[in-house]
Amino acid sequence: xxSGSVPEARWGLRAxxxxxxxxxxxxxxxxxxxxxxxxxxxxxxxxxxxxVARWFASGEVYVHIYVxxxxxxxxFLVGSLLGVGVGFAFALSPALSRVFDPYVKVANAMPRIVLxxxxxxxxxxxxxSKVAFGVTLVFFVVFFNTYQGVRxxxxxxxNNARMLGATDRDLLRHVLLPSALVWILSSLHTSVGLALxxxxxxxxxxxxxxxxxxIHQAEALFDTTGVFAGLVVLAGFVLVVDLLVSSVERHLxxxxxxxxxxxxx
Amino acid sequence: MKLASPPGTCAVxxxxxxxxxxxxxxxxxxxxxxxxxxxxxxxxxALVGPxxxxxxxxxxxxxxxxxxxxxxxxxxxxxxxGINRRASYLFQQDVLLPWKTAEENVMLGLxxxxxxxxxxxRQARAWLERVGLRGFENRYPHxxxxxxxxxxxxxxxxxxxxxxxxxxxxxxxxxxxxxxxxENDLLRIWQEERKTVLFVTHxxxxxxxLSDRVVVLSAGPAARPVxxxxxxxxxxxxxxxxxxxxxxxxxxxxxxxxxxxxxxxAFRLGP
Ligand SMILES: Nc1ncnc2c1ncn2[C@@H]1O[C@H](COP(=O)(O)OP(=O)(O)O)[C@@H](O)[C@H]1O
Ligand SMILES: [Mg+2]
Numbered sequence: 001x002x003s004g005s006v007p008e009a010r011w012g013l014r015a016x017x018x019x020x021x022x023x024x025x026x027x028x029x030x031x032x033x034x035x036x037x038x039x040x041x042x043x044x045x046x047x048x049x050x051x052v053a054r055w056f057a058s059g060e061v062y063v064h065i066y067v068x069x070x071x072x073x074x075x076f077l078v079g080s081l082l083g084v085g086v087g088f089a090f091a092l093s094p095a096l097s098r099v100f101d102p103y104v105k106v107a108n109a110m111p112r113i114v115l116x117x118x119x120x121x122x123x124x125x126x127x128x129s130k131v132a133f134g135v136t137l138v139f140f141v142v143f144f145n146t147y148q149g150v151r152x153x154x155x156x157x158x159n160n161a162r163m164l165g166a167t168d169r170d171l172l173r174h175v176l177l178p179s180a181l182v183w184i185l186s187s188l189h190t191s192v193g194l195a196l197x198x199x200x201x202x203x204x205x206x207x208x209x210x211x212x213x214x215i216h217q218a219e220a221l222f223d224t225t226g227v228f229a230g231l232v233v234l235a236g237f238v239l240v241v242d243l244l245v246s247s248v249e250r251h252l253x254x255x256x257x258x259x260x261x262x263x264x265x
Numbered sequence: 266m267k268l269a270s271p272p273g274t275c276a277v278x279x280x281x282x283x284x285x286x287x288x289x290x291x292x293x294x295x296x297x298x299x300x301x302x303x304x305x306x307x308x309x310x311a312l313v314g315p316x317x318x319x320x321x322x323x324x325x326x327x328x329x330x331x332x333x334x335x336x337x338x339x340x341x342x343x344x345x346x347g348i349n350r351r352a353s354y355l356f357q358q359d360v361l362l363p364w365k366t367a368e369e370n371v372m373l374g375l376x377x378x379x380x381x382x383x384x385x386x387r388q389a390r391a392w393l394e395r396v397g398l399r400g401f402e403n404r405y406p407h408x409x410x411x412x413x414x415x416x417x418x419x420x421x422x423x424x425x426x427x428x429x430x431x432x433x434x435x436x437x438x439x440x441x442x443x444x445x446x447x448e449n450d451l452l453r454i455w456q457e458e459r460k461t462v463l464f465v466t467h468x469x470x471x472x473x474x475l476s477d478r479v480v481v482l483s484a485g486p487a488a489r490p491v492x493x494x495x496x497x498x499x500x501x502x503x504x505x506x507x508x509x510x511x512x513x514x515x516x517x518x519x520x521x522x523x524x525x526x527x528x529x530x531a532f533r534l535g536p
Contacts, residue, residue, distance in 0.1 A: 159330055160360035162348055164425060165377035174373065178364050255364045257407035 043225040051229040061233060067209040068237065071127050071199035075134025076192055080142045082135065084184065087146025088176070097147075108140045113201065120206050130207065134198025141191045142184055149180030182256075185249055192245050196238065211237065274341065276429055276461040277304040277327055282336035284322055296322045298487035300336065302480065306428075309455060309462040311472035313524060314482030315531035320465040321357065323482070324431050327463060328354045340429070353427035355418055357434045361406040367393060367417045368402040374425035392420040396450060412443035416450075423454065429461045437466070448475060448504040456501050469524060473516055474504040481523050484531035492523045 025045045031037045032044035039047075055061035090097040116133050123129035153176060161175050184191075203212025211234045218226025282300040285293050296319040304310045314320050325331040326338055329349040338345040340352070353374070361370045368389045375385035393402055396416040406414055415435060422430060436444045452475060455462060466472050472479045473496055481492040496516060498507055507513055 154358070154360070156356050156358045157360045157362065159328075160354065160356055161373070161377075162330070163328060163352070163354040164374035164421065165350070166373075167377070170377050174376075175362065178362070182364070255366075255405040255407075257405075 039224075040222075041224060043228050047225045048228040048232060051225050052232055055229065055233070061214070064209055064211050064214050065233070065237060067127060068196075068199050068203065068211045071130040071134065071202070071210065072192070072195045072241070074127070074131045075198050076138055076195035078131065079135040079138025079195065080184070080191065083139045083142025084146050084180065086139075087143045087180065088150060090143075091147045091150035104140075104143075108144075112136045116202055116205050119202070125207050130199045130202030130210070133202045134195045137194040137198045138191045141187050141194060145183040145187050146180045149183030150176050152183075153179045181252070185252055188245055188249055189242065192241060193238075196241065200234065274306045275303055275339070276306040276308070276341060277302070277463065278337075278339040279303075279323075279326065279333075280337045280339070282323075282326055282333040282338065284319075284326060284331060284333050294485075295487045296485055297326075297333075298489060300489045302490055304429075304461055304463055306341075306461050307459045308478065309464065309476045311476035311479045312463065312465045312482060313467060313469055313472045313479060313520075314488065315484050315524075315528045316467055318482050318485045318527070318531060319488040320467075320482060321433050324354070324433050324463065324465055327429075328352055328431055330354075349429070351427065352429035352431055353422040353425055355422050355430070355432040355435045357437065359406070359414060359418075361414055361417055361421070363406050366403050366405055367398060367409065367413075370406070370417055371420045371424055373421060378425070388424055389420070392424045393417070395423075395454065396420045410443075412439050412447065415439065415447060419447075419451070423458070427460065429463070432462065432464045434466055435464075436471070437468070444471075445504055451475070452500075452502060452504065469517060469520060470508065471504075473498075473513060473520070474502065474507050479520055481520060481527065484527045491527070492520070494520050 028037070028042070029045045032039050032042055037044075090100070112133070115136060116129075119129040119132045123132055158171065158175060161171055166174065199210065200212035203210035204216045205212075207213045211230060215227055215230035215234070218224075218230055279300050279302040282297060283295065284297045285295040288294050300323065302323075312320055312323065322331065326333055327340075327345075327349060329338075329345050329347055329352075340349055362373075365373070368386065371392055372385040372389035375388060376382075380388075390402060393399060396419055398413060398416055398420070401409065401413065406417070409417065419435070436447055439447065448471065462476075464472070464475060469479075476496055479494045479496060480490050481494075482488050483491045494516060498510055498512060498516075
């Protein structure tokens, strides 16, 4: 990396990104005002902004954001814990992994969306069915990464720790878990994203609260402005979650060397 | 610090040891056979032999990481079962944990021994200083050079105060200058601590410069010690200066006469 030119390059990039955004929004607004786009189907940025502002002003949107956040968080936590647990069990017990290998493959290959109605049936319209749905998405990503992470641990590294006096529990805590964590963290964006997808899609299919419900509701009323406003709130939400994940990742992976690709650029 | 075991006792004894491996095509490859070897307490023994003859395998037997198929491994007179708790092992490969700092890596052995954190940290700092890494305590392995990582690994091995130190070509990957510095540091520390050392190398000059005795391993398969040469060069030594000693050259020629044959044999047999 050529230091010095980096901040300028970054500012240039940010400015270009902002310009693209402004241009697109302006084009949309103008096209809609000139009736090139039918406002009934396409709404317009100013109306969308106004709606979003009203939602926040009246406070009615907060409960939806809260519910979606809660579902996302729970799906992520439960899916990750299960994934780490089962991933470890499989990696440390070849017998277990041989027996269950075909089941895991089939379960992972199945389009999970078909489960959503069943979960609604089992767990009702509340947050539980959304969490369960999100868990089925998150679980496999974390599971595969944990399994890989544990299997990839270098034999010499393990032997070195053993020679230094590590018990099996020490190995788990100081070598195997951190090693798996590297892999799990590398998929953190994906798994958090999937937890969110699970929550929103679940809400969309049947619920009384949440950002997915908000969008679905507007859609049912042919309220295009409402749909776009819901999408804007969702996009903002995703952005915030992603920033949070990035900062957690940066903190936990601070020991990592910068990737060679980044260095070469 | 623990009192060193009385000199003259036998720290390591291999008797008729044999170790084989399964080959990918379903056969069996006998790496070591009929290996007899004794290392006295406080002695620095260098083990040389052609690449692939079974030097690392022999160290693994002494470390208790591999059991022999036949024969006995004794440590201070008792048969070895499982991991050798009285030895530490400096591996050929990089084995530091990348997510731990130099200091955390060095204190690992103490953490496993349930030494309180603060005490472990204090000792780790002291050891880092002894291997010349003061000020690098909070660096992660990727922020250190290859030579520095080896120093951290050395400190990591020495902090647990092992009676026996096994070393597998520890300096093979280093450039000549770094290597000579580290060899001298190792000799200085050994002089102070009088550990029993079993040092594997494929570099005969290094073997002579460091050790009290050079053991030559034959080419595989069924490798075994085929020659032993006491090194009675004066101590304390400087590895660069000791090479200029006429006795060094004489010893080198005698050992090389034997080793060359094994190296050629290994080369002809191929891997
Ligand atoms: N785990 C293993 N599985 C199969 N073969 C092995 C294994 N470890 C060592 N060998 C074989 O045993 C021989 C000796 O290996 P090694 O002890 O590593 O040699 P050296 O350290 O002298 O270079 C080699 O031919 C190697 O291929
Ligand atoms: Mg080797």
